[in-house]
Amino acid sequence: MLEDSSFAIRPDSTKNLTKIKYFDIGSLLTLQQNESIFTFHCQHGFVSLLFYSDDIVRIIMDPSSEPSLKSSVALVKQPDPVKVQLEELDEKIIIASPKLTVELQKSPLRVCVKDKNENILVTESNLGMGYTSTNAVFCFKDMDADDHFYGFGEKTGFLDKRGEKMTMWNSDVYAPHNPETDALYQSIPYFMTIRDGKAHGIFFDNTFKTTFDFKSNNGAYSFLAEDGQLDYYILAGPSPKDVIEQYTDLTGRMPLPPKWALGYHQSKYSYKSEQEVRELASKFAEKQIPIDAIYLDIHYMHGYRVFTFDRAAFPDPKQLIHDLKQEGIHVVPIVDPGVKQEPNYHIYKEGVLENHFCKYLEGDLYLDEVWPGISAFPDFTNTETQKWWGEKHSFYTDLGIEGIWNDMNEPAVFNKTKTMDLDVIHNNDGDLKTHHELHNVYGLLMGKATYEGLEQQLNGKRPFLLTRAGFAGIQRYAAVWTGDNRSFWEHLEMSLPMLMNLGVSGIPFCGPDVGGFAHDSNGQLLTRWMQVGTFTPFFRNHNALDTVRQEPWSFGEKYEKIIKKYIHLRYQWLPHLYTLFMEASQSGIPVMRPLFLEYPNDSKTTNLSDQFLIGENALIAPIMKPDTYHRVVYLPEGDWVNYWTDKVIQGGTYILVEADLEILPIFIKKGSMIAHGAIKYSTMAPETNMEIHLYPNENEDITYTLYDDDGETFANEKGEYFLKKITCQQTGSDIQLSIKNEHSSYKPNWNEWTLVIHLLKEPPKVFVNNEEITNDRLAFNKEKHTFSIKFYE
Numbered sequence: 008m009l010e011d012s013s014f015a016i017r018p019d020s021t022k023n024l025t026k027i028k029y030f031d032i033g034s035l036l037t038l039q040q041n042e043s044i045f046t047f048h049c050q051h052g053f054v055s056l057l058f059y060s061d062d063i064v065r066i067i068m069d070p071s072s073e074p075s076l077k078s079s080v081a082l083v084k085q086p087d088p089v090k091v092q093l094e095e096l097d098e099k100i101i102i103a104s105p106k107l108t109v110e111l112q113k114s115p116l117r118v119c120v121k122d123k124n125e126n127i128l129v130t131e132s133n134l135g136m137g138y139t140s141t142n143a144v145f146c147f148k149d150m151d152a153d154d155h156f157y158g159f160g161e162k163t164g165f166l167d168k169r170g171e172k173m174t175m176w177n178s179d180v181y182a183p184h185n186p187e188t189d190a191l192y193q194s195i196p197y198f199m200t201i202r203d204g205k206a207h208g209i210f211f212d213n214t215f216k217t218t219f220d221f222k223s224n225n226g227a228y229s230f231l232a233e234d235g236q237l238d239y240y241i242l243a244g245p246s247p248k249d250v251i252e253q254y255t256d257l258t259g260r261m262p263l264p265p266k267w268a269l270g271y272h273q274s275k276y277s278y279k280s281e282q283e284v285r286e287l288a289s290k291f292a293e294k295q296i297p298i299d300a301i302y303l304d305i306h307y308m309h310g311y312r313v314f315t316f317d318r319a320a321f322p323d324p325k326q327l328i329h330d331l332k333q334e335g336i337h338v339v340p341i342v343d344p345g346v347k348q349e350p351n352y353h354i355y356k357e358g359v360l361e362n363h364f365c366k367y368l369e370g371d372l373y374l375d376e377v378w379p380g381i382s383a384f385p386d387f388t389n390t391e392t393q394k395w396w397g398e399k400h401s402f403y404t405d406l407g408i409e410g411i412w413n414d415m416n417e418p419a420v421f422n423k424t425k426t427m428d429l430d431v432i433h434n435n436d437g438d439l440k441t442h443h444e445l446h447n448v449y450g451l452l453m454g455k456a457t458y459e460g461l462e463q464q465l466n467g468k469r470p471f472l473l474t475r476a477g478f479a480g481i482q483r484y485a486a487v488w489t490g491d492n493r494s495f496w497e498h499l500e501m502s503l504p505m506l507m508n509l510g511v512s513g514i515p516f517c518g519p520d521v522g523g524f525a526h527d528s529n530g531q532l533l534t535r536w537m538q539v540g541t542f543t544p545f546f547r548n549h550n551a552l553d554t555v556r557q558e559p560w561s562f563g564e565k566y567e568k569i570i571k572k573y574i575h576l577r578y579q580w581l582p583h584l585y586t587l588f589m590e591a592s593q594s595g596i597p598v599m600r601p602l603f604l605e606y607p608n609d610s611k612t613t614n615l616s617d618q619f620l621i622g623e624n625a626l627i628a629p630i631m632k633p634d635t636y637h638r639v640v641y642l643p644e645g646d647w648v649n650y651w652t653d654k655v656i657q658g659g660t661y662i663l664v665e666a667d668l669e670i671l672p673i674f675i676k677k678g679s680m681i682a683h684g685a686i687k688y689s690t691m692a693p694e695t696n697m698e699i700h701l702y703p704n705e706n707e708d709i710t711y712t713l714y715d716d717d718g719e720t721f722a723n724e725k726g727e728y729f730l731k732k733i734t735c736q737q738t739g740s741d742i743q744l745s746i747k748n749e750h751s752s753y754k755p756n757w758n759e760w761t762l763v764i765h766l767l768k769e770p771p772k773v774f775v776n777n778e779e780i781t782n783d784r785l786a787f788n789k790e791k792h793t794f795s796i797k798f799y800e
């Protein structure tokens with residue numbers, strides 16, 4: 008208690024830190040090569056090196072024995088065969104792939120990695136690499152004056168993490184998240200450096216608590232783990248997008264979510280009864296506000312026991328889920344890992360009898376308190392336990408549920424340390440490890456168990472999983488929401504760089520609690536937040552027990568009208584968003600992007616934290632302050648079109664934009680196309696009004712590819728999808744289009760579509776696949792000043 012007052016800074020408060028001793032790895036003694044693995048035996052430890060591809064090299068230091076090549080569960084990639092050349096000189100050894108050169112200075116051993124043009128990417132500073140008397144492993148790398156750092160998963164603060172020190176330790180933080188809040192729910196020990204417009208990355212594959220320090224040393228940064236090996240990968244870039252592709256090549260990519268997961272989701276802690284849920288759904292229908300999912304928080308359960316329903320409050324969940332699905336609404340229940348200790352409760356009984364719970368080495372169950380009271384925790388590090396937990400989800404899938412929400416999976420525990428005892432032993436399929444070592448992957452493994460269980464049970468349908476905790480690779484199983492934020496304007500602002508850095512960290516499907524979880528929201532804040540939510544990859548409004556309600560209509564008609572307009576807009580943008588999601592599932596490149604991803608050479612984008620791009624060419628610059636109706640927007644080079652007025656503005660500069668409460672400033676880059684669908688009340692309604700909006704740019708070749716599929720099964724992975732490719736060249740009043748269905752083994756449910764051409768003063772002469780379109784096919788919209796042409800599939 009006292010630590011929260013000025014007592015914490017009393018004059019005699021400086022803690023007496025035990026003296027930690029540091030050991031350098033020392034000089035190289037011998038080098039061994041075993042196929043593609045090079046191992047350096049040094050005075051005070053061992054280092055191994057191997058290439059995973061031409062542009063990825065792995066370096067491992069172990070203080071006491073030859074490094075183990077066993078990776079954490081984050082890794083999905085096996086090393087590719089790489090042509091490597093070795094050269095030994097007096098003072099150094101050079102090992103090179105076609106794209107990366109590693110130079111190892113012999114005395115003391117230091118690692119320097121260069122690109123194929125001899126530019127240094129990563130080089131050890133004179134502080135070197137080594138370990139401590141407490142078993143920590145570390146290395147220090149040179150930091151250039153112009154280095155900027157991104158990624159690190161879910162962190163508070165601005166986009167660029169230069170000058171920050173960050174810890175990776177999955178933590179349940181209910182206290183308000185602020186710039187000095189460090190570890191949150193996710194641990195993604197990975198970052199990207201941008202130097203002079205070029206990027207490279209580092210993934211530190213160590214599941215212990217890790218620290219990344221860009222603050223404490225002049226001219227050097229460091230990363231450190233409390234134990235284990237110093238096991239890291241250097242990713243060559245050279246573009247920021249290349250780094251994301253390389254990182255997600257190592258740790259995997261998001262599977263394409265079902266379309267319904269991209270719609271608007273409504274949540275509350277908690278909708279407490281079947282009647283309340285039905286009334287909520289009716290209200291959305293009555294008000295014609297689209298919705299795709301309603302969440303059931305912990306009150307749906309019988310005394311917070313997972314895999315149960317409170318039958319008094321929810322007498323017939325199957326009927327409820329069925330009826331809501333008829334209206335296009337999916338029900339997503341919360342599932343926490345804690346299983347109530349109660350001999351008669353079937354999950355607890357089975358878990359104990361079949362040995363699925365975490366234990367101490369001596370054999371006692373680890374028991375501690377969460378929502379249901381004293382609980383046991385599944386040991387997800389065992390494959391059998393993953394299967395068991397996955398199979399238990401047939402309880403939900405049999406009721407028609409297709410999406411699950413995992414919470415408290417850091418794991419959060421109601422005790423002083425907020426988590427499981429670090430001495431608990433995870434069985435880990437027989438390779439016993441402490442919770443200290445595997446804490447950070449608990450949420451990821453719960454996600455794996457859940458996703459794989461759902462996948463088995465959904466008869467070919469794509470599961471949706473939402474998670475709070477995770478580790479590198481979580482994108483393979485779940486979307487991430489950023490936990491317990493508050494209804495503060497500052498939290499709306501903070502969510503942008505947090506989500507952009509999650510995207511850079513291989514997690515494209517993410518979003519905050521829109522409107523804010525704790526504290527009371529208000530009409531203006533909710534409206535501005537909903538405007539942003541329209542464009543964040545995951546769009547869910549969620550708020551806490553005993554706070555002011557924040558459904559779209561909660562603050563009166565004035566706000567409801569605007570909020571409704573933006574939820575409608577989300578549904579109109581869905582065909583474009585879905586295409587971007589498909590691209591993210593293939594390359595890892597996020598849907599929501601920081602500007603530096605597209606403009607790495609533009610120094611004005613370096614720490615631009617209050618605006619973002621959707622795909623390459625839609626710039627969103629929200630208002631995130633109360634009673635504010637204008638803002639400065641940075642438009643990078645090129646011409647930009649105000650989405651609402653079609654006014655063209657030259658970029659490469661800052662502009663002042665007016666934005667009444669109903670306006671979210673959006674700019675489309677001239678030379679782009681964007682697909683829009685109809686306003687629908689759920690993604691489950693068929694598409695009726697497909698439009699592709701063209702913003703031509705004289706003498707620029709524009710290409711757009713629209714993707715579609717059934718939106719719910721894995722048939723797309725067997726080739727059942729649709730790809731329409733449009734290219735456009737404008738010269739004077741001539742518009743040359745090539746329109747081709749490049750892949751059509753899935754037939755979209757729209758059989759006509761409209762090309763809407765913006766920005767032209769005079770009617771154009773349009774040629775489609777070299778044939779001129781007759782004038783009668785060109786419709787002019789006087790109000791919007793656009794020309795449209797209808798096409799039939």
Ligand code: GLC
Nearest residue numbers: 276304305341414475490491
């Ligand atoms: C945690 C979650 C929150 C949820 C609550 C009750 O605080 O972060 O989203 O509503 O638990 O389950």
